[in-house]
Amino acid sequence: MQFGIMSVSDITRDPVNDYTPSEAERIRDLVRIAKKTEEVGLDVVAVGEHHNPPFFSSSPTTLLSSIAAQTETLTVTTSTTLITTNDPVRLAEEYAMLQHLSGGRMDLMLGRGNTAPVYPWFGQDIRQGLPLALEAYNLLHRxxxxxxxxxxxxxxxPLQGFTSTPRPLDDVAPFVWHGSIRTPEIAEQAAYYGNGFFANHIFWPKEHTKRMVQFYRQRFEHYGHGTAKQAIVGLGGQTFIGKTSQEAKDRFRPYFDNAPVYGHGPSLEDFSSMTPLAVGSVQEVIDKIMTFREYVGDYQRQLFLIDHAGLPTDMVLEQLDLLGGEVVPVLRKELESRRDPEVASNPPSHADLVRAKYGDAEPRQPRPNANRGDNVTGASPYQDSEGAEAVYPTL
Amino acid sequence: MTADTFHLVVVSAGASDPSSTKMLADRAAQRVTSLARERGHDVRVSVIEIRELLPELPQALSSQFMGPKFRAAIDTLVDADGIIAAAPVYKAGASAAFTGFLQVLDNDLLIGKPVILAATAGTARHALVVDEEMRSLFAYLRTLPVPTGLFAAPEDFSSTALTARISRAAQELVLLMESGFARAVRGDTWGAYQHEYGSAGGTELGIDLSSDLMRLATGGSHRADQG
Structure with a gap:
């Protein structure tokens, strides 16, 4: 099972120290946090995408390729990549590039994005968000x-005779997750293609997650990708760990109370009892996370939101020590011992996908054909492409 | 419980206890109950005091995050055969607690349900709040407000005219409940209204796999002409 962190890349005033980090600091610190994530034995770092202050992650592939270059085993991914306001052609190109540079240690998660003004900035309309997301992924897939x-x-x-470059690493498309809270069409698309389904699992009562995951699992089986229990599920979550229950609550409360989105609303106690938020001692956090599989089934990836709401970087790094040192080792052991033997522990890695496509054979390595120097690809862009290679008259 | 048992839900935004708003709603509920019994139906009455939900209202308004009392109120409304909705008038409009509560409900929660609209105010000058403001809100929610709206200023509470209007509104509500209109609409033509997954208070869990969007989700085009 994979464990990791997901960042929304918010730059929020620390309400305790009344300090707002600069963009430069937060960008630098997220790279530190990512490296620490690997160091403490976790597997995944995911970063969100936003195109307005107070967020910094407008260009996730640049950030993720830097993180991949400074780590050895970490899988870099997104939470989420906007499949609505990004051109699917650019997504295909950028993430294939990231796949090459990270040696396949990447995947990506697609979401619609709920910030209405972002859509018109990119020439789109939020009211068309759902058909836009579905159509854009259909194209990205191809x-x-x-x-x-x-x-x-x-x-x-429209595209005619278009080739997205570079071709994916080993000519195997990156693994894709589709994220949604309550949109069955997104779960259906994930199931249809045999992709992963990721539930945000933060702001909402668990019933939302349970329903959508159940539907996705059924449809995954319907489309013949495996049995329902074998469908590939990821969950978000939010934790804050303390030495004692009281210490965790005392230290986290000012950040919770002032947090973007849910701050100035429900109490920490109410929110904890009604959502998957886990704030408490090591054992309390473990106990709460252990309940997730009871309503989603055995799953493959668990991401935690921890660098959020103005939490200072030192505190985030300390949380990572606790998460990697005390919480996740127990979760790994307990969750694996309960796992159905027919259900994979991890989502497909690049190596898994290569093996699934080629078996023991060598993966395809596309080599372009020469062209006449007009930089426009002909009908058969690669030496092994189907169809005749264009033959140009000798001048 | 027989098919003829009506579940009547009183939604009162009265600010005090007792409040004149709640008293007006209670008089209507009593009249509905006795009329229905005369006509051979049993009536079960539930009361939602919006005042008790107020601590949960801010988070419901800001992030659709429903607390336990809100959830219970919504579950009660899902099951309602008829509703009496009563608000005090503040600053020339139905109270913010009342409109706030209704604004966070799912758009399809109350479709087709018959409603008695009632308001109280300090003076008769607010008499049109029921018909000009509350009626449009309940129209948006696709409910069926009865023709007679109830309004009471202090002097009305001792007038026989108010009693007569209460009886009329109650009769209208009973007839609409008897007609089975809400049940028929929510049964036969439910699909003709717009729903979201998990809407109607968490009861709307049907998924139409043959919709245009579902065709698009599975690699096709959502334009019907392109298959």
Whole structure:
């Protein structure tokens, strides 16, 4: 089972010290946090995407490739990549590039984004958010699997004879998760393609998560990717760990009370009892996380939101020590001992996907054909592409 | 419980206890109950005091995060055959607690349900709040407000005219409950209204796998002409 952290990349005033970090500090510190995540034995770092202050992560692949370059085993991913306001062609290109540079230690999670003003900045309309997301992924899926794509849809200029470069590493598309809280169409799309389904699992009562995961599992089986219990599920979550229950609550409360989104609303106690938020001693946090599998089944990835709401970096690093040192080792052991033997422990890695596609054979390494120097690809862009290679007259 | 047992839900935004708003709602509830019994139906009455939900209202308004009392109120409304909705008038409008409560409910929670609208105010000058403000809110929620709206200023509480209006509104509500309109609408034509997954207070869990969007989700086009 994979454990990791997810950051929304907010730059929030620390309400205790009345200190607002600069963009430069937060960007630098998230790289520190990511390296620490690997150091304490966790597996995944995910970063969100936003295009307005107070967030810094507008260019996730640049950040993630830097993190990948400074780590050895960590999987870098997103939480989430906007499949609505990004051009799927650019997503195909950027994330294939990240896949090459990280040696396959990446995947990505697609979401719609709920900040209405962002849509018009990129020429889109939030009211069309759902069809836009569904159509854009259909295209992204093909761009990574077909050398040459002819495509026409409702939200983007048509493509004729288009090749997205670079082709994915080993010609195997990155693994994709679809994130949604209560949109069955997104779960259906994840199931149809045999992709992963990720539930935010932070602001909402667990019933939302339970329903959507159940539906996704059923449909995953319906489309023949495996049995329902084998569907690939990831969950978010939020923790704050203290030496004692009281210490955890006392230290976290000012951040909770002033947090963006849920701050100035429900009490820490109410929110903890009604959502998956786990604030308490090591044992209390373990106990709460152990309940997740009871309503989603055995799952493959658990991400925690910890660098959020103005928590100072030192406190985040300390939380990582506790998470990696005391909480996750117990969770790994307990969750694996309860896991159905027919259910995979981890989501598919790049190596798994290569093996699934090629068995013991060598993976395909696309080599472009020469062209006439006009930089426009012909009908068969790669030496092993199907169809005849374009033959140009000798001048 | 027989099919003829009506579940009547009183939603009162009265600010004190007792409040004139609650008293007006109670008189209507009593009249509905006795009329229905005369006509051979049993009536079960539930009361939602919005005042008791107020601690949970801010988070419901800001993040649709429903506390336990809100959840219980919503579950009660899902099951209602008829509703009496009563608000005090503050600053020339139905109280913020009342409109706030209704504004956080799912749009499809109350579809087709018959409602008696009632308001109280310090003077008769606010008499049109029921018909001009509350009626449009309940129209938006696709409820069926009875033709007679109830309004009471202090002098009305001792007038026989108010009693007569209460009887009229109660009769209208009983007839609408008897007609089975809400049940028919929510049964036969439910799909004709807009729903979200998990809406209608968490009861709307149907998923139409043959919709245009579902076709798009599975690699097709959402434009019907393109399959």
């Amino acid at each position: 761009l990574w699997r077909e050398d040459v794509v002819d495509w026409e849809g409702s939200f983007r200029t």
